[in-house]
Amino acid sequence: MILSEVAASGQYLHFTSLHLDRDVFDITLFGHQLGLKWYSLAYIAGILIGWWYLLKLLAQPGAPMARRHADDLVFYATIGIIAGGRIGYVLFYAPEMLARPLRVLALWDGGMSFHGGAIGTSLAMFYLARRYRLDWMRVHDYVACCVPFGLFFGRLANFVNGELWGRPTTVPWAIVFPHTVPGGFDPPRHPSQLYEAGLEGIVLGLILWFFFWKTRARYQPGKLVGIFLLGYGCARYFVEFFREADIQYLNNPILGTPGLHMGQLLTFPMILGGIYLIATAKGREGRRKPFVDEQPAA
Template sequence: MILSQAAAAAGHHYLHFTQLGLHPVLYSFHIFGHQLDIRWYSLAYITGILLGWWYLMKLLAQPGAPMARRHADDLVFYATIGIILGGRIGYILFYAPEMILHPLQMFRLWDGGMSFHGGAAGVSIAIIYLARKNGLNWLRIHDYVACCAPFGLFFGRIANFINGELWGRPTTVPWAIIFPNTVAFGPNPPRHPSQLYEAGLEGLLLFAILWFLFWRTKARYQPGKLVGAFLLGYGCARYFVEFFRQADEQYLNNPILGTPGTHMGQLLTIPMIIGGIYLIRTAKGRQERAGIKISETDAAEA
């Protein structure tokens, strides 16, 4: 409270979000008497999926790919459904269970409300379905898809920033931003632009790590190593940023889930971190048991 009041008192020194000229709706038009909005949030999902698809094709063109292009095209379709359904269901279960009492609100995706953890589960189900349907190694497909996931994470967090949502905790750091409507009464305090922190860590940094592992090491031949690195990297990044991010509104006054270190977003990353470490440590053994051979081209470069 003291920090919030002190930051608010010095608010004129900080950048106001409204000065950036950003708006959740990029363009609106009317058709048949109805207004349709093109939102940055929707474009973020579309851009992330298309770029992820493009990058997946690049990865599959390298020796040792676990599936063919025809499988990848099907996977993008199934994964898109998994992202939407899993993300929405995860948000309802983890953050807004009261929405179950108002079923029509579940379909109002344009109002926001998507959970990364739910979306990740949806994509995993899609991968497992595709793999079993075609007799493919589902864990190795996870490895390749994990390398593409940072695209969606980056653009999703940028869209969160443009929407002026999921802002951080009050602070007095020089780069703090004053977001509108963050408190019920009184002046809005400057806050951490935690959306940008997440875009940098979960998007750019995580992509760089996975890029290095895929293109500069033989990690793609060790089932689970790349997806393990993704889970560990995302889990650590998300856990760290939650110390600067405001707790979700429904948990803000919760003595447990409203306290940094026990935010819902942090609790959900703990299984990811543990699972990531396990997958990394056991990846070499899976390669040996499966008898996966490094291609002659890669072996020559080793």
């Protein structure tokens, strides 16, 4: 009640005053409404900038694949991100959609799961490595360094959409998001989307940048992807304490409790896997095979 009255008093920034729109543009053409959403643009920007950065990494000594493999990887990874992200969302957050399978294809209805997208992307990399006889773990290492770009833009898009907001708070930088409480005053909340953009995008990206460019981590298979898994897992687990539980779990006595949110439970395998990969990476350095591009001459 106190938070609601404070929010109503106008002491906090109201999200509507930012005049943000989910659509970059929206036009009607031949009777059909067409548009580009910020969330879609975030995916495109993350993939393209990640591709550009991957090529920079591959230009350094010790690369596990050639430029032509990276070009193919972008195609396979894009499919993995979209398919895995959507399937993961349905399985982890909205299993009721399985009763109406066509809803699964309606990407605008519901959302995407990072954990599902990560699994889909990993499967795409496994396929690429098997097809071209590449070291799949080292391919994962290089791609892991590029993922924070997509996480950063994705969380910014979540903010622009006014979704995945945080828990009620009275911190000075709180924001009043609309329609968060049915039939009542909307309390000021943590802008948890921006917390995630900073931790999962900027901080994690800088950590991976340091280990790739300033250490021998790229010569120790599994170390960079381990750092990514551990870093993302810890960042996501921390931010979930400030983020409202997903609406379908909001009143759940277990998954609605901070510390046990679905997003936090899904980080446990990532954290444990990351610790294992980091701890064992040095022992794999001696088994690293130099990549030789066997593409036949024209």
